[in-house]
Amino acid sequence: MARSGVRKEVPTAEGTTSLATRAEEAADTADGHARPGGGRNDGGRSGGDRSGARRGTARRPRRRRVLRWSATVLSVVILGTAGAGYLYYQHLNDNLQTGRRSSGDSKAEKPQPNAAGQTPLNILLIGSDSRNTARNLELGGSRSSVGSKPLADVQMLVHLSADRESASVVSVPRDTRVDIPACTDPETGETYPATNRIINESLARGGAGCTLAAWENLTGVYIDHWMMIDFAGVVSMADAVGGVEVCVRQNVWDRPLPGVPGGSGLKLEAGRSTVQGKQALQWLRTRHAFFSDVGRATAQHMYMNSMIRTLKQQNAFTDTGRLMNLAETATRALKVSEEIGTVNQLYDLAMQLRTVPTNRITMTTMPTDTDPQNANHLVPAGADAEQIWSMVRDDVAFDKNGKPSAERPGSADEGGRKASGDPAADDAEIGVLVRNATGSAAAGAVGGRASTLATALVEKGFTQAAADTTGGPSTERTVVRYPSAELEGDARRVAEALGIPSGWVRKSTDVTGVTLVVGDDWRSGTTYPRQSAPRAGDVPESAGALNGSDRGSCMDVYAPYRW
Template sequence: MSAESTPEPVIPQPDGTVPRRGRGRRRKARGKGRRALRATAWTAAGVVVLGGAGLGYVYFKLNGNIRSLDINQALGAERPTKIDNGSENILVLGSDSRSGSNKKLGGGTDDGSARSDTAMIVHVHEGHKKADVVSIPRDTLVDRPACTDTGGTTHPAATGVMFNESYSTGGAACAVKTVESLTGIRMDHYLEVDFQGFQKLIDDLGGVPVTTTKNIDDPQSHLTLRAGTHTLNGRQALALVRTRHGVGDGSDLGRIQLQQAFVKALLTQVRHVGVFGNPKKLYDLADTATKAVTTDSDLGSVNSLTDFADGLKGIGAKNTTMITMPVQYDPADPNRVIMATAKARLVWNALKNDQPVPKAATVGTATGGAKGVVSG
């Protein structure tokens, strides 16, 4: 049978029932390649920074799963000017919530609070063929500007506080405000992934293969891996991206290096995973992914996510560059870092001008010592 005469797949409903086909003229089936491109593109767009590979398919009609926030309204007009050069900047956060179903996954304190456990700026270059990802260490001491959260509450400015305090204080809007204050760059979009959704998504994908060059044993994240190749399930993947004491110098910088390596492995896995001909598995992935993310209001629908993904289908692991915001250990507290202002300015200027980040920007900065421990 020719491709033109192949009927469209019947998508099972969440309760397992199969909808009846309507009568009338049969439409051309949507190709597997297009579905695969959308999955890969959305992953590359940034949700993948913590494994939130959003499979935004129009025909799943899962708009109700997506939580969106009107960050533009909360931040108002006092923001960096949007740069109209064809590039885009997306702030991606992994939320370290201790409440609800995430509580047992979070570790640390059980106070029900929410923190930004991971933060990355995804810069998509003009032409949408490559991307730079800049991780912001959660332990960076910053001056947080005054901000208004999406509920309308105003929070006063604070000096010398940890970067992730901005999220726990005022949520997504205050996190965006702080990043824009640090960088001078307007964030075009916002994406947040929670613990539970991350873990379930990795399980739905069938795991992610990684290779470790050293043994990892971190009792705090409950991760133990011998040197070698492993296919990590959701629980192990979550532990890996939260591991810090079992690698490098035990700092947050080492954990960031593990996260960046895992993102590369996840990008590769999504390109190769064989789910695009399996309607039930596709539905499960889409259901999990759309429940896992919180977006800005401009991306707050399946259709918007799909359109966004279609513009990014050329980006994969090989053309994604990952660095950490240039920092130095704080002389007053080795458990904290401070931004290396001159070198960081090289990074922000490169993103503003849609140019590659110069290698000089990261030479001589603190690293964490975990590079190369994990690869895809």
């Protein structure tokens, strides 16, 4: 009866799970004897011939018995009474703050499963500069910012491949000018029109859901979830991990200089150092001493890679005590999109990320150019930026040992074809509206594109094609949209006629008929430019790729900030 009490089940989002079972599995895994399927690991003595037990050949090691007993006792301590496990689970859930996944106008669609039924997972990490608590104000920034809406100073997309064998991370510098879509703040109901501003302002125009929508419009990538953390959260997480190793090639002191205010306060001697608490926050916020926002992103990647290696070395995912401490800290530090707003769902995410070896994790920064409108800002660097996003969309590993996942229905293919349950009408019967959406942040609009391509379609037999003269927001990527299933075949026929890959035929509720939206990737000609499929490891040099197993990376320090 006592054992039955120990196995009290704890409610989760997907049913129930036995905390005692999880603790015992953790103990067995830590001992190097994982039990396949969670089954009893008793050396074959749970049925059939038990002679092996008598001979002693399958005898359980004493250490295993001790670990198993310890796990059971730990479960008793955690559960205490029949309801204590539930109360602790509720306590962790109550720590979490949640928000709407998207609060902006976005056209990105979920990718279709590959042949094995798997889909990639995309998570947007946001670092807020909020100073609206005493602790956050103490840790950085000016009192004049108190009461202001926070900005998203750190933004990274974590892409976990469909097969869960590799992970790619892409940062976008905070001062990158992009098209931010129309957003509605879910907390206040305030609406914000579409604009072309630096991306860190998106957080103040509708919360993390607006930042997610801006990313989806920039990249064409469907983003499943977001997670946000502020200054105080970074410090508490750094303390919970117990320190992360970083490296600088010269002594660094990121401080105010004549004519250059600000600075994180980071002060380290050349070589390797372990940072935690406030010093970890200083490392992550250092900008001027690392030359720019791009340099800061590289330093953040170094920190994240080192933290992942540290957690793996600590067996943080199998050591129950460590896991509970991290869970307590993380649930207090993070705000997450509501669909992952329980401890169980966060745990499942962590377990998926845990399976990726460090040498299959690649950190990058979206390639950028100087903004022609403002020398202090950046814009996406055309082909190099598109190469990065194409690899994420097509689920191609960033590391050189990766390989494209099995082709998913709807992914780009050589002929631009995809089977559709809706047969296309005759070309002459298909109505097509052509919209000129060139002119995104990186370049000006190309005049006459809608008319040019409408004429080309008419010449190909699509006699009902016409240019849209009403205009609309610009976009990086050309896409053919259709409003309902009965027009899918027509949309695919238009794409085929122009050489547009089938992956860019999308259902959309904001069009009333087949609509060709001509983006910045097609600024001339009447046949869509043929693009070779990206291969594993084809990351542009300008993305500054850093592999998770690289322990030799070290930051250069801008000369004025050396001491």
